Amino acid sequence: MKNFSIVVAFDSSYGIGKNGRLPWRLPGDLRRFKEITTGEDQGLKKNAVIMGRKTWESLPEKFRPLPDRVNVVLSRRRDFKVPAGVLCFQNLDEALTALSSLNNIGDIFVIGGAEIYASAMAHPLCQKLYVTHVKGAFDCDAFFPPISRQFMPISASEEYEEGGASFHFSEYLRSF
Numbered sequence: 001m002k003n004f005s006i007v008v009a010f011d012s013s014y015g016i017g018k019n020g021r022l023p024w025r026l027p028g029d030l031r032r033f034k035e036i037t038t039g040e041d042q043g044l045k046k047n048a049v050i051m052g053r054k055t056w057e058s059l060p061e062k063f064r065p066l067p068d069r070v071n072v073v074l075s076r077r078r079d080f081k082v083p084a085g086v087l088c089f090q091n092l093d094e095a096l097t098a099l100s101s102l103n104n105i106g107d108i109f110v111i112g113g114a115e116i117y118a119s120a121m122a123h124p125l126c127q128k129l130y131v132t133h134v135k136g137a138f139d140c141d142a143f144f145p146p147i148s149r150q151f152m153p154i155s156a157s158e159e160y161e162e163g164g165a166s167f168h169f170s171e172y173l174r175s176f
Contacts (some may be wrong), residue, residue, distance in 0.1 A: 001093075001100045003125045004050070004108035007036055008117060008144050009132035009167070015140025016114060020058045023138035025163045032169060036130050037109050038068045045106040046070050048099050050092065050120075053080060055112040070105060074116060092119050114142045121145055129172040134165055150174050 009029050010016050017023065039047045048070040056064065056073045065071035065086050072087045072095050073080070082088045089095040092110070099105050109130075110120040120126050129151055151172035159168050 001096045001125055002105070002108055003127045004096065004110060004120070004123075005128040005130060006110045006117060006120055006126060007033055007130045008112065009033075009134055010144045011134045011136055011138045011140060013137045013140065014144045014146060015138050015142070016112065016117075016144050017058070017142035018138060018140045020054060023140055024134055024165050026132070026134070026165060026167060028160055028162055029132045029134075029167065032130075032132070033111075037066070037111065039107055042106045045104050047106045048072055048108045050074065050095050050099075050108065050110045050116070052113045052116040053077070055116070056082075058113075070099070072099065092116065092123060096125065114144065118145045121148060121151075127174045129170075131170045131172065132167055133170060134167045136165065147172060150176055 008016060015023065037047055037049050046069055049066055050072040053073055053075040065083065072089065073082050074089055074091060074095060076090055080088055087098065089098060099108055110116060152175045153170055154173045155171045157169040159166055
């Protein structure tokens with residue numbers, strides 16, 4: 001199976017969502033998310049994004065599936081319906097096994113939600129975290145797990161401000 005990365009934005013309490021939505025509006029973070037997950041032109045290969053059913057359903061319909069990426073939805077419901085071209089599996093290992101067997105897949109990114117993030121960060125094939133740290137607490141009801149000590153920070157950006165919120169980007173690499 002192929003290694004994968006996590007892309008996440010969380011607040012100072014590790015909050016990632018509220019009522020099934022992002023609790024902030026940060027166009028710079030959304031641009032970075034798209035840049036990371038679509039990647040550079042890889043010819044015939046496309047990057048894959050793996051998300052849970054709730055994350056899939058939280059995407060505005062006009063953005064589903066996320067363009068220029070292979071969209072993968074995880075759902076325990078065997079009868080969960082996804083549009084043509086979107087893959088659906090019951091768990092992360094099934095998705096990783098299937099994606100690793102396809103020749104047209106570039107990089108793989110887990111993009112949420114809380115339960116998927118927890119199993120992804122504990123997975124030995126998770127090698128990198130792309131994190132947007134949003135300053136402040138946003139009264140979230142969904143949370144990212146605390147970053148494991150297995151991940152070491154390797155970079156941090158300057159501080160940005162948009163829509164009354166301050167944030168910066170960091171990258172973490174699995175060290176052991």
